[in-house]
Amino acid sequence: MKDALVPVLVVIGLLLLAGLTLFLVRRPRRGALPPAEEQRPGIERGEKIPPSVITAPAPEKPAPEKAPEKAAPGKPAVVPAPAPPAPGETAPPVEVAPPKPAEPEIETPEPTAGRLVRLRARLSRSQNVFGKGLLGLLSRDHLDDDAWDEVEESLISADVGVQATTEIVAKLRERTRVLGTRTSADLRALLTEELTEALDPKLDRSLHTGVVDGKPSVILVVGVNGAGKTTSCGKIARVLVADGHTVVLGAADTFRAAAAEQLATWASRVGAQVVRGPEGGDPAAVAFDAVKKGIDAGVDTVLIDTAGRLQNKVGLMDELGKIKRVVEKHGPVSETLLVLDATAGQNGLSQARVFTEVADVTGVVLTKLDGTAKGGIVIAVQRALGIPVKLVGLGEGPDDLAPFDPQQFVSALLGDE
Numbered sequence: 001m002k003d004a005l006v007p008v009l010v011v012i013g014l015l016l017l018a019g020l021t022l023f024l025v026r027r028p029r030r031g032a033l034p035p036a037e038e039q040r041p042g043i044e045r046g047e048k049i050p051p052s053v054i055t056a057p058a059p060e061k062p063a064p065e066k067a068p069e070k071a072a073p074g075k076p077a078v079v080p081a082p083a084p085p086a087p088g089e090t091a092p093p094v095e096v097a098p099p100k101p102a103e104p105e106i107e108t109p110e111p112t113a114g115r116l117v118r119l120r121a122r123l124s125r126s127q128n129v130f131g132k133g134l135l136g137l138l139s140r141d142h143l144d145d146d147a148w149d150e151v152e153e154s155l156i157s158a159d160v161g162v163q164a165t166t167e168i169v170a171k172l173r174e175r176t177r178v179l180g181t182r183t184s185a186d187l188r189a190l191l192t193e194e195l196t197e198a199l200d201p202k203l204d205r206s207l208h209t210g211v212v213d214g215k216p217s218v219i220l221v222v223g224v225n226g227a228g229k230t231t232s233c234g235k236i237a238r239v240l241v242a243d244g245h246t247v248v249l250g251a252a253d254t255f256r257a258a259a260a261e262q263l264a265t266w267a268s269r270v271g272a273q274v275v276r277g278p279e280g281g282d283p284a285a286v287a288f289d290a291v292k293k294g295i296d297a298g299v300d301t302v303l304i305d306t307a308g309r310l311q312n313k314v315g316l317m318d319e320l321g322k323i324k325r326v327v328e329k330h331g332p333v334s335e336t337l338l339v340l341d342a343t344a345g346q347n348g349l350s351q352a353r354v355f356t357e358v359a360d361v362t363g364v365v366l367t368k369l370d371g372t373a374k375g376g377i378v379i380a381v382q383r384a385l386g387i388p389v390k391l392v393g394l395g396e397g398p399d400d401l402a403p404f405d406p407q408q409f410v411s412a413l414l415g416d417e
């Protein structure tokens, strides 16, 4: 009996050995590369991708399925251990699910109120000219013609512009004469009033957002190359979300390869959707699709980034007109924001004038004010264009874009008391 069992045990042993060998051979190697080309559902291999592809869809809740335990970031997901094989069966290969790409965390942008106050230190370069420089000059015991010339020079070198400077100096001269005694508090108050007045505090600086006639408002963002349009679009989206709006972004800068990607990243951070097209595609088509997406998704604002263009390039300027016309098939453009680089100073002004002629600009976003000592450019821009500065860029951080407020700005320029 015992002897009869020996061959049976040997056979069972051999079978188990064969099963184990098979399992080891078939087990996938760690780090194996994925197939060379992944096919997108609904798109044949080699087929052209449709003109506009929606990315970063609004985070829809996935249907609750018996999901494997969530993996720690960067680690493979843990899958339940399979049931042990029945005797004689080959053990199935153990599969380890590849780590899921971490979903971008949706951020809560900082409230917009008080941003300019928070960022006032970023104006330190301009503070040297206005606060230390001008207040120092005005507090001299004797304000003769030479001293007033110096005041004038300071304002012009801070890009305030000749006409505005002449007016400001004339008023300061008159008021200091009438005032007689001049304490530093008096002078600060005088300068504050005159600079604030030069910034025309009564202008409407609100962004034209919200649903109009059942459709989202449309904001076009335009400007020359490198002024900070794409970055500002991302930051404006955060401003809008912080103020309780819902946004779709349109990546109509199909010229610069990285712009759409950049915009998609900004959008995903606040859970907004982006409509983008193929590189070199028709920007007007993307803008049209973005507004359509905005209507379908029921958001209240559609923000469209456009390619940087030089004011002397007729074709590019015509393209801007086309984008506007095509978008207006859905309804009027509510706002056209011109992005201007503050460090370009007076040069930027001549470029800006051409944009205002072509694009019916309703507001200015003045970027990179943190990088210049010429904070007076805000006064010059408004004077030259007759258009309010609505937002100012004061750094590269996501919430370093502040709604512009003349009183807060002047107080920041003059520095701490």
Ligand SMILES: Nc1nc2c(ncn2[C@@H]2O[C@H](COP(=O)(O)OP(=O)(O)OP(=O)(O)O)[C@@H](O)[C@H]2O)c(=O)[nH]1
Pocket (backbone or CB within 6 Å): 223, 224, 225, 226, 227, 228, 229, 230, 231, 232, 253, 256, 259, 307, 308, 309, 367, 368, 369, 370, 371, 392, 393, 394, 395, 396, 400
């Ligand atoms: N310091 C500072 N940098 C800024 C500010 N706004 C934008 N930038 C930087 O300016 C650079 C250009 O910004 P983009 O948004 O790419 O400019 P763009 O106008 O879209 O560029 P094009 O698509 O080439 O026309 C980036 O490095 C931004 O981080 C700002 O307010 N302060």
